[in-house]
Amino acid sequence: MSLLWISNARVIDPASKRDGVGDIFVRDGRISGPFSPSEKKDAAKIDGKGLVAAPGLVDIHVHFREPGQTHKETIGTGSRAAAAGGFTTVVCMPNTLPPADNAGTIQFINDAARRDSVVKVHPTGAITVGLKGQVLAPIGSLKRAGVVAITDDGDCVQSNELMRRALEYAKMFDMPVMDHCQDHSMTHEAVMNEGVMSTRLGLRGWPNAAEDLIVARNVVLSSYTGAHIHLQHISSEYSVETIRRAKARGLRITAEATPHHIALTDAALAGYDTNFKMNPPLRTEADRQAIIAGLRDGTLDCIATDHAPHTDYEKDREFDFAPNGIIGLETALPVVLEVLVRESGFELAAVVDLLTRRPAGVLGLAAGSLAEGAPADICLFDPDESWLYDAKAGFSKSGNSPWHGLTLRGRVKKTIVDGRVAFDGAAIL
């Protein structure tokens, strides 16, 4: 029998409405009731004094690039970045090479995860074959192979008819459909938000209307089919309002926001730094504030990183030619603490909720809780410790981060997966 005793931490577990200094007991990989005096003597001990003990963080939007683009990231390296960032459960997007549009590829991902991952990895499957938006992927087989949702992620399904059928079909398996909302006809060659900044920099603009249209389309289709649609990385003020109204009408719509969309705006692009290039793009201060307000009132359900690794040489290009995306797993917690707690006055427990119970709830994952009997996935962090982030020395295989070289506040001290320390604050164990 293995026993772990975390003492004197500020335990924040929104799932069991717990927030106070106390202990966490772990027996054989699961959260347990209090130990007896003799068990306490035998247990491995972690002194949690001054630290916050939260459920292991949950990220329902990561790109681990395996199979096919393992020069950027692998399930092994991505999972280490996750553990270093306090995440114990992640959900991988299907835009691998080949795309995860069949049970065989899902099997490959699950095998690699079992073999190489230090955290829990859940795959998603494609909505359409090859992410091409033409023909439905074998969604039932994908479900049987273990996907937790379907999505074409960056290749938003453009046909309303096909999307409608995908929703109806996925609903049969009670499977959420995640959508990256982008009307491609409006974003040809676009590389940043359309507005004053794109006008100044002479870069092709990606209008927020291209997101707003698909968000609205999805609200209509969710209403029509009754299917659950999860809207990925919402970046626009108008979309937040559309989602707010959809939720008020009781529709099965959920949505996520990224750390970068709540921390940064398109003003950051003044130097054409490709580590600020992602899709959807950074938008304006009004959009940023609207997303924060959406997280505050529950319109937006959770934080997700859209961790998107690219190598230095791929990002080191003319702005127009660099690929979209930044890594985010190792910086998410301090960035979110900075923006939501210190800048916007959120309760710490509310932020923990956005990173644990809420994202797990979106996809129905058995994660994000410290209730007795739950898997002992735990994140211990110091909310105030400052540290210098060196993206090149991080655990991800790639270093494409806008926070590289900056001092961040809030540091993960231990990440525990099924009762076992996976990250001890310095190294992966």
Next chain:
Amino acid sequence: MTWNRKHLLTIEELSLAEIDQIHATAAAFRKILRRSVKKVPALRGKTIVNLFLEPSTRTRLAFEMAAKRLSADVISFDAASSSTQKGETLRDTAENIQALNADMLVIRHGASGSPLYLSRILDLPVINAGDGAHEHPTQGLLDTFTMKEHFGSMRGRKVAILGDILFSRVARSNLHALTKMGAAVTLVGPSTLVPSWFTDFGVTVSHDLKSALADAEVVMLLRIQHERQSAGHFPSLGEYTSMFGLNKTRASWLNPKAIIMHPGPINRGVEIDSELADGERSVILEQVANGIAIRMAVLYLCAGGQPESVASTD
């Protein structure tokens, strides 16, 4: 005041004093260009590489001519003859040019921000000869130089820039230069090509040609490209001409002393009547001639020359 800028990347980042310095230096070179012996030894022994990854006639010829007038050795190559065709990255191409001991790099590139990117990588001066829809600083400098030749100070004078502003680096460089010089700039054209975001830069945006041209002392036309039509920015070249083309009647709305400018290449009969392009108010070929003096000034200054010492360059 000494010149201490190594690169010329944008006009947006220049001060008015720096613009004046370049203009003064160009004026001195303009005198030299009117002599029978047009060459000075200012950059003798220096090698300037023109890397033109996007098609260009005027700008490339003017940069080559300017380099030769300064006695520099000049090598030009374009996208078709460079290894970028074989997939070489811009960084690698540029680092190779530096390794060949070039003293200066002039770059034209379709991707906005590329000159800034190269200036951070390379030790040698980088001169922007046009980057995407961002800036074309030497064009803005030669245009404002030409305007000053006609009007002296531009303070308070009305300048209308007409045409495809959205995709125009020439418009951006000119509006930055002109607003610094105190001119009243109006951008005019169809609403799809002149978005209101431009008002953020201290200029007026108009879609009414008559009021935009009324009493303007300068009208600058920009080339209208077929591609914009297929992308839905306007219905047809014919409609564009009927709504925004400059013809004799419309030119009569201008100030009597007004000059007509165009950075080229011209679409005769589309954005401007052929007659007007060749007429007495047109300064289009003056612009081209001034383009050499401006590029001489920019190459000379960024290579370490000082404005006051031009007279002693020969």
